Amino acid sequence: MEAAEAARSAVAAVDLPGVFTFPEAKQWTYVGTTLLALGSQRHMNRAIEASSRAIALYESAPQQEQSSGDLLAARLDLANAHLAHGDLDGLQEKLSVVLSAAPDRRTASISSRLRALSARLAEPGYAGSPVVLSLRENVREACSRPALTNPPELPQ
Template identity: 85%
Template sequence: MDHDNDLVAAVTVDSAESALFLRFASASNVDDTLFEQIDADIARLAGDYVSKPVSELFHDIGTLRRGVFDLLRGRQHPFQTSHLYLQAGRLCGLATHVALDLGQYKAASTHSRTAWRCAESAGHNGLRAWIRSVQSLIAYWQQDHRQAAELARAGLPYADGGTIAARLLSLEARATAALGDSASALRAVEAAEAERGTVAAMDFPGVFTFPEAKQWTYAGTALLALGGHRHVNRAIEASSRAIALYESAPQQEQSSGDLLAARLDLANAHLAHDDLDAVREKLSVVLNAAPDRRTASISTRLRALSTRLAEPAYAGSPVVLSLRENVREACSRPALTNSPEPPQ
């Protein structure tokens, strides 16, 4: 099997056809209008992914992804192939994010490898760098922090503009902080801030860009992991800034996942300062969030907080006991955990 057909074979068309897929299936070849429509559809899905529940998006992502791979079965002119691979790579990247948010790390890894091969075929450094950032995320949430740091660093040589360097450095900071490497973490936080000041080129929209609010969310997590009074105070400042920036942004740019993550980091930071009223305030928003807003990473953070609240140091506190029960109850609620779009 040649390289192109090998990639196409990674995606099998099922019977769940939609009007969008039928449009692809009836196309005899690729023209400029179809290219423009695919790009617009990917941009829309990437933008919607920031603020809409995953459950509202994965069907359209899967449908469009299958359609693009179907076009790669030889319906394109040779000069169009690299752009189709770029489109396929971005859609596989979105599929990776779906699986990641659902906690399906094996499926996420599979999608990311297909996305990488598409980026290689397209010769697109920006997509290469972005895929390494998502692979770093997969490793991080599998608790392989060393691999997460290495993957973030591996993406930097491909960072050729936009916000991707700041994203990769922020991921490196968070991973090295989890390893207890304070020097590397602080250096990466500072380098990410420096990169933010040099951003000029535009990114592809939605989840393919790295807004300043998200950067402060990651910085807050990294600083909190380092511990110590000074770092915890800096974490409070970073997470608070992330929330303020997101809440002042247009609704469609407000990442519900990052807002919940920042509030959970603030709850943990205030717990370190024994400010239980502040802990309860920050947790209230998280505990009342709809299940379809609670990604796998938020559930992981909640379980970690539940474990922390059960530590002997808080055994005599009725406030902490109440908080622990509330967190346990939230963790027991059903959440969206299965995707109808597994890798083939």
């Protein structure tokens, strides 16, 4: 992740196609997701910083440069990090933004992340929490709606 950040700075003037032209905000979204997957508390704190930075960068970018999928992914990463810290208010706040997004902005990836979060909310440690039960029901409801997918290519 540090190498990717250094590489972005080093090749800023070079015009390369593909992943090399990702906006910085997308890079921070991926950093947040990666750190969250590593799982330790130290990584959770860094994931919160990276995901928050991704959101700030996207929200300050022109509309045509914003990625609704990456914004939702970063918010879901923040929700998961708050859950890992036992911060149910933070979880609820971040998750409410994702759940209130228009259904056509929710990709298959976001639906997959929501299902994974629902499974975490079903863990025994959260069984008695009315907040978690309510959030889990809201996530289940969102997952029951079809997600946006790319239509298959027609044969030539």
